Amino acid sequence: MKKYLTLFLFAALIYSCGAQQESNNNSILNTDKVSSSRPKLVVGIVVDQMRYDYLTRFESKFGEGGFIRMINEGFNCKNNHFNYVPTYTGPGHASVYTGTTPKYHGIISNNWYDKDIKKSVYCAQDDDVESVGTDSWAGKMSPHRMLTTSVADENRLFTQMRGKTIGIAIKDRGAILPAGHTANAAYWFYGKNEGVWITSTFYRTNLPEWVKDFNDSDAVESYLKVWDTYEPIETYIESGSDLNNFEGGFKGKETATFPYDLAALKEENGGYDILKATAYGNSLTMDFAIAAIEGEALGQDNDTDVLAVSFSSTDYVGHNFGVNSKEVEDTYIRLDRDLERFFNYLDENVGEGEYTVFLTADHGAVDVPAYLQSVKIPAGYLDYNSRKEKFNKFLTNTYGTTDIVENISNNQVFLNKAKLKELNLNFHDVEQALVDEQISYSNIAKVYTATAMNSTNFTTGIEALLQNGFNQKRSGDVIVVDDIAHIAYSRTGSTHGSGLNYDTHVPLIFFGAGIKKGETFDKTVIPDIAPTISALLGISFPNGATGQPLGFVID
Incomplete structure (x- = not known):
């Protein structure tokens, strides 16, 4: 009897070891599956000065392949807010990518008074680097004033610097701060009489061939054309009248009304800088982003790359024309088409289901106080x-x-x-x-x-x-x-910076590989974005992150 019991126990032990080995093998296989399922490319999109209600206000004018595709196929956080003041561009971009607030990352404004050197400094200014791509001062920029890592930095560290990071925006700070300290490059647009994309020696000593080719092409020049509404202007019922007293406009044109002949207005409005304050500035940015994906071979191997793109022209248009303008509406309609073009390109060249996108904003904006006063809402000027x-x-x-x-x-x-x-x-x-x-x-x-x-x-x-x-x-x-809705600004156009809902409530949509379909009205905050992307990639959170990963968006 003891002999049979011994044989039984021995057989059970052999079976147990085999089962354990099989379990271990499955664990290894599952681990491999997890690591290989990381997206090949993460695209972070920040739309400068995009209020949340632009998604709903202009929804009927959007196509199926841009904002609507992101909402239908991705996860829409409808109650997303900034959780700090001030709501400006520099702090906004830094907070999105570092997962924390100015309290820790140190970008407390676009410009601030430096108590040590007793003078004002700019958030991306760096006198220790040189311009690349221009002889002007405009390239003397870097992220050295940002005190923490970005999610892009952490991805570079995780991949032993094999995963690339490229930052792109018309505004230097919109390209530099998201890309972080270890980026392969950040590129921004220098207008004036040059109209070129530039960088600094913080990243590299010369422009790569693909950037030179882009600058040498007619891409920028092609947008010096007439800016008219994408759809018939009479259908733009989601915004105020085209002729009103609340918009700035361009020098050389008597009224701030469509159409705008940009070639004719160029010389009186800063040369190529005029493109920044039109919908075409976003199209130019998209053209350059697509060129970057091709030129840098982003998303073409198993090491996740990061492309940080900021659409700055929405901010320039908002400052000039205000929240309720037809110019703002047209800018978002055209941005929607550019997003559709972009996603189609990613599907074709990176692969549908092989990339992840998040879209948010760096701040919102207040309605023009003069307009609010005209409809009897408390508002004013400081x-x-x-x-x-x-x-x-x-x-x-x-x-x-x-x-x-x-x-x-x-x-x-x-x-x-x-x-x-x-x-x-x-x-x-x-x-x-x-x-x-x-x-x-x-006040x-x-x-x-x-x-x-x-x-x-x-x-x-x-x-x-x-x-x-x-x-x-x-x-x-x-x-x-x-006071609420009181700003130090001209009586035309609008601005931002407060901790009120019109400045803090911005979109947050996740879309693509690893993202569930759904929506929530639960409150989310800007510092949650970077930890969420870190969790999706299985990498370390940015070193100063205070936000929490939004587990409910991850599939």
């Missing part, structure tokens, strides 16, 4: 000159000098610490006194101290957004929040 005059008078009367304030910019007051010490003034007392003074001014809704930002954990409201945008080393000592 007079910073009179505010500054009143504030200087307070400083002189209270402290005998205005020198205790070193700089005022980006709705922040920077105190002169050396002057406070010289006058034997207590920093916290002065800080609070400035808050008490500023809150009494018209100022709230005022906070840096001490409050550093010592209090805000979890809701504008206070939490301010705190997420507050970088202790770079931000000011007093922070001012203006």
Whole structure:
């Protein structure tokens, strides 16, 4: 009996080992399947100044292959917001790709006052590099002021630098910050009298042949033509009248109305720069992005590549003509067609199901306050000159000098610490006194101290957004929040920068390989994007990421 029991146990052991080996082999096979299922190409699309409601407002004008294809085949996060202030281009692009906010990545605005060198700096400015592709200063740019990695950086590290990263935008900061520190290159458009795509020696010492070929072609020149509406203008019922008092327009044209002869208007509007403020600037960007995929052989091997594309012209058009303009509507209708062209190209050249795309924006925009006033909605314009005059008078009367304030910019007051010490003034007392003074001014809704930002954990409201945008080393000592729909701007066109819904609510659509079909009204925030892409790729999150992966979008 013992002999049979021993044989039974031995057989069971052999079976168990075999089963375990089979299980291990299956695990290995499954692991291989996971690694080989990574998309060959990740395309990040940031549409500059795109409010969420442009998706729904212009929906009837979109075709089936652009925005609608992304929504129908991908995952639409309908309640996606920025979770910090200020909502500007530089911080927006940095936050999308780093998975965190200005509090950590350090890009607190497009320009800010540097407390160490005592002057204003630009977010992408780098005097230690040289221009490539132009003799102008426009190429002296890099991401060196961004303190954290981007998801593109992490993909480069994960693939031992085999996976490529290319950043593209008309705006330098729209190309540079998303591409991160390790990019193969970032390219941006220099207009003026040149009309070329350029880069900097941060990335390389010369332009690759495919960029030279593009610059030598007639691609840019071809868009100096008449800009008229894509569809009959009378069908553009989703926007206001073409002739109104709320739009800027171009020099040399009496009214801001279609059509616009760009070749005739070129010389009075910055040469090739005029293209930036038209729908054709996006088409030019798309042409260049497609040339980059071909020229760099993106998505052609098993190491995931990243293409970061920002469409900057939507912002220029919005600033010039405003949220409710027919020019904005036409720009999005044409962008939709460019997206369809792009996706068809990716299907053909990378492979349908072989690439992943996300689309979002760097901020929204407020309706032109003059228009809001015309329909009896509270809105207005800020007079910073009179505010500054009143504030200087307070400083002189209270402290005998205005020198205790070193700089005022980006709705922040920077105190002169050396002057406070010289006058034997207590920093916290002065800080609070400035808050008490500023809150009494018209069109100022709230005022906070840096001490409050550093010592209090805000979890809701504008206070939490301010705190997420507050970088202790770079931000000011007093922070001012203006009234809703009140801006320091011309009475034509519009702008952005606040923590209000019109600036924070932007699209977020995931589409392609590894993405579920669906939608949600659950709140998502911009810093969630990079961790989601990292999770999809199975790579490390950006090193300063505070967002969370949106597991419900991943298939």
